[in-house]
Amino acid sequence: MPLLNSELNIQESPAPMDDAAGNILASLGRVRLVDLRACEGLPTDTYKICVSTLTQSLAQYSAAIIQLPPTEGALLRSGLDSARLFFHQRGYSSSEAVHSDDAREWCKTSGYYVDPQMWLEMYDYRPGVTVTEPNAAMELPPSGLPDMFAVLGKVSRDVLDAISFSLNLRSCAFTDILDNIPLRSQEVSSSVLSACCHSRPSFEGAQQHNIASQDDGQLLIFSDQDQQMDKTLLTLVKSDRSGLYVKDMHGRWILVDGDLGPHDVVVYPGLALYHETAGYVNPAVYKTEVGNLQGCMFGRCSLVFKLMPRSVARLSGSEMRAAGHGVDAQFQVPIPVNDFMQTGHSVDQLFPKDTEPSSHAEHDSASFNSVMKKKNGSTRTKPLPPSKRLRLEAQRVLKERVQDIADKKGIKLRFCNIKECESHIRSLDSPCESIRTEIGWPQGVPFVHPHDLPNKAKLGFLEAYEPGWTASQQEMELSFTEPQ
Template identity: 90%
Template sequence: MEDAAGNIIASLGRVRLVDLAANEGLPSDNYKMCVSTLSQSLAQYSAAIIQLPPSDGALLRCGLDSARLFFHQRGYSSSEAVHSDGTREWCKTSGYSVVPQMWLELYDYRPGVTVTEPSGTMELPPSGLPDIFSVLGKVSRDILEAISFSLNLRSCAFTEILDNIPLRSQEVSSSVLSACCHSRPSFEGAHQHSIASQDDGELLMFSDQDQQMDKTLLTLVKSDMSGLYVKDLHGRWILVDGDLGPHDVVVYPGLALYQETAGYVNPAVHKTEVGNLQGCMFGRCSLLFKLMPRSVARLSGSEMRAAGHGIDAQFQVPIPVNDFMQTDHSADQLFPKNSEPSSHTEQDSASFNSSMKKKKGSTRTKPLPPSKRLRLEAQRVLKERVQDIADKKGIKLRFCNLKECESHIRSSDSPCENIRLEIGWPQGVPFVHPHDLPNKAKLGFLEAYEPGWTASQQEMELSF
């Protein structure tokens, strides 16, 4: 497994919640700085740290203490009922459950659901869950607003896919707060651990199901000890909760936000360390708040389209949330180059060379044919070059419609003239997202930001 070492601690972006809350009127410099810190941390590490007010931090610590005692006093036997999202509807899970292969016990709190034991009696949950749900729900929505601001979306862009505030009569919350306990010593099945890596003679052990991605909009995590790992931009496993303060929580995006933002916000690929807990009689306890889209909503990316962002074909068909939740999503399928994000790595070059070998009859004058590789290159150049230039210059990108911009490029007085000049957009190329450009224009786009790119590809084709 690549770079699963536990000594990699990321310098995640850290922002205070009070600075991230949006107010009426013009955004302050402090707000814009916090949004930038958040968005850059999510882009680089797929996670960020949010510092809550002291009162909220104290509430979470009390919740962790209560969860620790709840699991400690609760017995478990292999004959006890085990449920998962596969055996019950995803938006109705509640109460106690176990996932043996992950050494994990959970207690799901979901407003609108009354939890009962198999015997029919009321189950007493860890204390404070309703208050914690309310606090973390507000925090997650503030974070979502900051993300929408960074993407140049309108205010409350995600309101249509979120639960009502407050819930209406007979409604059940789609979002859920889970009290979790990993590796409790009395929990049976401990022998099912799997070894992930060994560094300096110390074993790091992880649950059997690594490479996880939550089907959430956002996930907020507060734990009583470190152990949460997330893959960063370069495909390395990094420890994201190794340097948390008493009022800090970790936030990372999920697959639903990836779908709703048309791939502009990547979901976190994460796993939890379940080893190195010798002598810990309670295991590793944590509180997970999962902000979910409501079950009757549709993920369409319409707000991204309205903001002028280019939408790839795979995101253009709206998906009902229920269908989305029942579809398997693999990290390898979504990110085939997840472990090699840079196009300049040797592995990526080897992969491209292999695909080029399959092409026959290539000549020096033959242009690069339309391909998924070309589209991915265009998207990468946009994110790594154009967006970087725009951020440094403080420019908010809003792409034109393809047909309209064909007249803009011939006019000296057009809506996109200044932006095109400031970021060095190729002359004669419509100012639209590369996904919307014809293939010849994509070649010109790439050549402008990576001089020599076309020639290098032609030389590679000639060598085969």
């Protein structure tokens, strides 16, 4: 099914599961939800074909299209109309609450907020949270959110079941890391449904944008954060206008919502599923077009459902090991979901440009089953590559040393953008100077999340908080090369 990779880098793209003709999918896979829902007993041929189409599409395009039954599709279209009206009537001012980048708040977002860099307004619906405005009045949300949350939550779990079937996992293999159905008393949902509005003409928060490419003489305008990955298990998107691009197995940007029917939604995997499947399902890298909406008074509205692991769970890949799959060393240590959500994951570092999937991958004749057999049993622990070890060590030192210093001094860490901070460290009056001084941040190292530092700067960061770290690592490397 999905692309196999190790050391958090895409290395080579084996052919996806063969379809009936043994051919690679020519376009994004489209399956009907009624055919994808599992039933008791032996799988039908229709179910197997749908699972094959879904998993091939996720492997090749990192996305697929799910066709919902008419009643559920009508509910989502009604929800889009309600969201459009909600944002149009609400108005916007620069005093509105800006979306917080604090990763510790990942499972608490609710209500209305804006993201000026993304030209984006959102209303988050999270079961278990009562939303109030600053004046303590109840905020009236777009209508139908609870019903749409229930529909899209069920769809995403059906897709997860199909993925587990393709990987030969037990039924409901992901149940332990998902929220209860229904939620227990006092529980708050980890998953969230967002009604979104991009580039509404009355939105004044965003002034800058990037011109990403040119197509048929028209400029395509994307948000400043033009490459993103969700930390979800799965993300489902229903939009009223096209504009969602996902990177395929060859590194090309594919418009995935340009040909959606009235009952269709786009689904793509996130980083949590990548970790829980030990790298067998790659996360989608995506970006959203925010330009070319001239004459549209409502902007681009969409419904985005994010299926999240519950906050107290651990991502461990245990189901993959139980099914006999080989699990690389980097996935063998369980990760608490809260730690995972607070860890930075850069697209360029997870998938460096020089390790993009090669163009000859589509000619690979290996089937999905043969790929799985190659990986099965491959559980030998190997020393991590230097770049990966640096990332993990930088994250560890941030959590154990730097955060402890900040907590003791009552400092809230808000890291800079790396490009901006290169000028900060040369300035005598920089916005981050006082924080850097108080926590002993090394001279000459930009004040950004250590995960995002260049490798040379990571070494300086590690040596500042753990003197002698480099020498100890050299001794460790020698121990791996010495004969046993």
